[in-house]
Amino acid sequence: MLYGFTFLVLFQLVGEMLSRGLHLPVPGPVLGMLLLAVWCTVRRGVDDRVGRVALGLLRYMALLFVPAGVGLMLLGPVLREQGWAMLAVLVFSTVVTLLVAGLALHWMLKRFPGRGEDGQ
């Protein structure tokens, strides 16, 4: 487990260094994800020790958002002045974004099912 975890952290670090060092508009962890995917492609597979830790972490990914999310308790004053307008923008904009992205891909997958793919 330690091996797999260290491996992931290593890619996170490299991603962080590249992101800061080259002033890329992508945060370190996202860059680390892309780099690890490239690494797996080059190695033609996922090391089992890495794969097991990765799936274990992903199983609880939602939990990892909680500490930052509790920061909502600091949102006091702006919320009192523009709270309802903010909520309305948030809800409608999220609905629009989900529908546009989901329907666009759904429609495109039907149109261009890809080579040897059923699109689902």
Next chain:
Amino acid sequence: MSLPNPLDSQAMLLALQTAPFLWLAVTAGCYLLAERLYTVSRHFPLLHPVLVSIVLIIVILRLGQVPYQTYFNGAQLYHWLLGTATVALAVPLFDNLQRVRALLLPLVVALIVGGLAGMLSALALGKLFGLTPDVLISFVPKSVTTPIAMALSQHAGGLPALTANVVILTGILGAMIAVPLLALAGVRGEIAQGFALGIAAHGVGTARAIQISPTAGAFAGLAMGLNGVLTSLTLALVLSLWPA
């Protein structure tokens, strides 16, 4: 009764207050409870575990008069692990790489259309509902992952702290409504569901997609990363073209 009480409750209370892992335990405990509730309610959207855990913990902190900073210092291990979990998304992504290659054109089109819809809908609706300019700008990058969104908001003249909150709320809301909303629109495939979750609701949406299937999670993680790049590259342009 004449024996001295071996339990030093004062010392125990002090240990509880100063142990950094108290808030790790509270966070995990609330989450496990919330997850249980979510399962029992058969994934009822309003009972999304992230939302329920956050509400539970805020109530606990308010009752105990604990400031957010104290809580965050204690629970930040989970926060740091978020980056590692993001790297871990490479594993399901790699497993689906063949499909990503085969579906490249549909994915790119959906990315551009969906990413722009995220920014433009926030601008249009913000104007409609009369948000002040700095608040409005804080909302525009709300669909992308927190570190990108905060940097973009700062750069464009928004309020980064507000953006962080809006991003989390967008993620939770997206994770709550995506599956029933898309089903209503006739979108039921795991790839389209996952990709839409990643575009509209970044990491929280990706965490929801993983619950649908590893494939949905992989496409969500990919969409989250790509939309982060797209939004970073186009936000300034979109704002400059928008009639303010």
